Amino acid sequence: MTATRTAVPDRLLAAATQLFAKQGYDGTSVAQIVDAAGVTKGALYHYFSSKDELLHEVYARVLRLQSRRLDEIADGPGTPAERLHAAARDVVLTSIANLDDTTIFQRSVHLLGPEPRERVRQGRRAYHERFREMVHDGQASGELRSDVHADLAVSYFFGAVHHLGSWYRPAGALTAEDVGRQFADLLLRGLTW
Numbered sequence: 427m428t429a430t431r432t433a434v435p436d437r438l439l440a441a442a443t444q445l446f447a448k449q450g451y452d453g454t455s456v457a458q459i460v461d462a463a464g465v466t467k468g469a470l471y472h473y474f475s476s477k478d479e480l481l482h483e484v485y486a487r488v489l490r491l492q493s494r495r496l497d498e499i500a501d502g503p504g505t506p507a508e509r510l511h512a513a514a515r516d517v518v519l520t521s522i523a524n525l526d527d528t529t530i531f532q533r534s535v536h537l538l539g540p541e542p543r544e545r546v547r548q549g550r551r552a553y554h555e556r557f558r559e560m561v562h563d564g565q566a567s568g569e570l571r572s573d574v575h576a577d578l579a580v581s582y583f584f585g586a587v588h589h590l591g592s593w594y595r596p597a598g599a600l601t602a603e604d605v606g607r608q609f610a611d612l613l614l615r616g617l618t619w
Contacts, residue, residue, distance in 0.1 A: 435473045437463040439487070442480045447526045451481055451534035482542040485531035488524045489549050492517055496556055506564035507614060513560060514583065514610035521590050522602040529591030554580055561617065570617040583613050 441462035445454040456477055460470050474480050499513045521528050535546060558580045564570030586609065594605060 434463075434465055434469055438465065438470055438473060438480065439483060442477075443484055443526055443530065446481070446484065446530045446534065451477075451530065451537055478537075478539050478542050481531070481534055481538060482546060484527050485535075485546060486549065488520065488527050488531075489546075489553060491524075492520050493549070493553050493556070495520065496553060500556060500560055505569060506560065506567050507569045507618070510560045510564055510570075510617075511610045511614050513557060514613045515606040517557075517587055518590070518606035518609045519602055521587055522594060522596075522605065525591055525594065528588075532588055532591060554584060557584075564617065571619055574617055579613070579617060582616075583609070 438459065442454070442459050445458055445462060449458075454477075456467060456470065459477070459480065460467050463470075470480075474483065495516050496513055499509055499516060502509060502512075504512065531546075535543065538546065558576050561570065561576040561579055565572045565576065590605070594600075594602075596602070600608075
């Protein structure tokens with residue numbers, strides 16, 4: 427793919443992210459997005475079928491990154507608990523690094539049409555299932571408590587991660603690294619004897 431072909435979708439996504447963050451998904455028109463990206467409506471519709479698809483892609487690109495990194499960690503070296511800690515820390519760090527994208531999506535997912543909403547649900551479910559497998563691995567090895575249901579641990583953890591955008595501020599007292607490490611520590615402390 428040439429640089430020109432990749433630049434247009436990236437510009438559209440950057441413009442959509444900026445406008446959705448500032449004005450909300452509902453308050454942003456396709457005309458505003460193409461104007462901010464410096465492209466035509468035809469160019470937008472060449473790459474994205476709708477504003478819904480742009481919103482979906484804002485989140486999907488973060489989910490693809492996180493899924494790739496989760497696979498690398500899950501298949502990498504270390505004990506099950508060490509890998510789970512690394513994965514928990516990583517999802518917090520990547521969520522904070524893409525905070526506009528994840529916050530926009532959490533606020534607007536209910537506005538997606540049925541088909542893109544289902545694609546998101548499937549992608550998140552696959553990510554959470556891989557994360558849950560890591561909890562199960564630790565439980566099977568005896569390293570993690572088996573009396574804590576893995577589904578509950580995963581839901582509890584991601585409930586907190588999905589709300590980072592409501593309170594985390596880059597200029598605040600905690601760095602992204604602090605938050606990632608402490609979230610991972612809290613998860614592991616709840617799962618260890």
